[in-house]
Amino acid sequence: MKNFSYSGYLTSNTDIDTQTIEHLVMNCRVLTVKKGNYLLRAGEVGKLSYFVEEGLLKQYSIDDKGKEHILQFAPENWIVSDRGSVYFGLPSDYYIQAIEDSKVVQIDEEFIVQLAKENQSFLEFNNKSLHNHIRHLQKRITLLLSATAEQRYLDFIKIYPNLTLRVPQILIASYLGITPESLSRVRKDLAHKNFNR
Helix, strand or coil: CCCCCHHHHHHHHCCCCHHHHHHHHCCCCEEEECCCCEEECCCCECCEEEEEEECCEEEEEECCCCCEEEEEEECCCCEECCHHHHHHCCECCCEEEECCCEEEEEEEHHHHHHHHHHCHHHHHHHHHHHHHHHHHHHHHHHHHHHCCHHHHHHHHHHHCCCCCCCCCHHHHHHHHCCCHHHHHHHHHHHHHHHHCC
């Protein structure tokens, strides 16, 4: 498996020199999270973002009927956070939980602000990342409102090309807003289409 690190992520996306990044990242805490454990629970005020070096996380909410709705998955080289809770200091509506044993880097807002003050390329990269995240969420809302189950699944594969074998079907169905049975039909239909090409 490819090795991911937060310092490598920053080095490849900004023009900050490696030595400076290594020094800055040294102050970030690395956490090992066992499968099933939580980094955030609904009702708590989120204070951190998490960069995934190893493993897989999910961010989700639970409705009044106890049904889970997955907002996003966070595999290696992804950052996950409840931005509304972190930035505005509000109780979170979300849970962030490990689907696999994981290793994450904790990133606090102070670290981000300091890095943005000191380095223009990080400020630009961070702004671009936030706008890209908003763009992704807007597209996701549109898909949930108007796309077919097949279109949603194909978009899932595009965003998360390596997760179909790592994530249980019930969780993928939750992300897509469909039942596991519907997901089985979509997969079957796509396999049939591909076979008949």
